[in-house]
Amino acid sequence: MRAISTVVDATVALLLIGGAVATLTAGPGAVADPSPRDHADEQARIVATSTAGVDYALAPDRSAEGVVVEVDDAPLRRTARGTLASLLARAAVANATVEGERLLPARRGYERAATGLVRNRTGGPSVRTAVRATWEPYRGAPLSGSVRAGPRPPADAYVAAAALTVSSGVPAAEADARRAAESDGFDGVARAVSDAVVRGLFPPDETRLALRGDAPVDALAARRYRRTARLFGAGEPGVGERNATETNARLAASLADRFERDLRARYGSPDAAARNASTGRVRIVVRTWSP
Structure with missing residues (x-):
């Protein structure tokens, strides 16, 4: 085992x-x-x-x-x-x-x-x-x-x-979110939070090893990417290329778009949104x- x-x-x-x-x-x-x-x-x-x-x-x-x-x-x-x-x-x-x-x-x-x-x-x-x-x-x-x-x-x-x-x-996004709120507003907070979430769900080194591993682990890792991409609205990821870094960036960008819309509707200011980050x-x- x-x-x-x-x-x-x-x-x-x-x-x-x-x-x-x-x-x-x-x-x-x-x-x-x-x-x-x-x-x-x-x-x-x-x-x-x-x-x-x-x-x-x-x-x-x-x-x-x-x-x-x-x-x-x-x-x-x-x-x-x-x-x-x-x-x-x-x-x-x-x-x-x-x-x-x-x-x-x-x-x-x-x-x-x-x-x-x-x-x-x-x-x-x-x-x-x-x-x-x-x-x-x-x-x-x-x-x-x-x-x-x-x-x-x-x-x-x-x-x-x-x-x-x-x-x-999952990596803590709190400090990055506060800095991003000052420079890039809601968009910056959303990017900081989404980047941390995707790094936590798909650690690049571990994910790369899984994608290059033996069956059925490689298939599970690829399906997990595809499922997450669909739910995040990121389209079909290029997992066949075994490029975890590029795929993670696409997932994070799509998740950031969703988070930004939600943060704007939920919080009165980027600073308030950043203070509630808890990845x-x-x-x-x-x-x-x-x-």
Whole structure:
């Protein structure tokens, strides 16, 4: 089985909401425990610091991708290791969608493995836990990804929550976006964010190796480029030329056009748009309640 390192930094910053765990009332008629035990911070620390590994296989949707492979093919097997938070953050990026369509359908196996692991490692007989990870290149972006591990809390439950942030594995565009806002306005912010997103989804060196690799990995990499180009409106990429740098530039340009239109409609100024850039971060919210 081939092992690969996670694309996310395992170092996380635990940011308890409001400086402490926030207790939220949910639904009329709920009766609070007179001395409720707050487990959210404890569960968040478990997510932030516990390390583990997950085994999975790339398993594309054959009808959507047109790639005939067997799920148990050795070249498609993978192992990812890291903190629970980093594994979940990677799953959020892998689950990114554009207009409801997944960019990376072959990563469904990883998403299931990561969320199942987090679900099994959190909660217990005296507490229920739900963990949600969300990645947005900027707040409200038309391209984003999220995953959830654990059940939804009952409508009448009193819920405690804690939040933490973890690296997404996508290059951080925040500093570049702020500089671009001053010189090139919304267009500059959109380019900075889209460049970071495409570099994160298609690291040039790794992608070039995949395209030149053995079957079925090369076919999956090429199909992934074509699918992303279609969803970004970039036309047919020249993946046959194995030119990852040129193809990435085309993808980033098309995504920048979409981001610029959305940023202009969503934010009052380029500076406000730049301040909301968050390509390099995934936000994870841990919620707990008594069963």
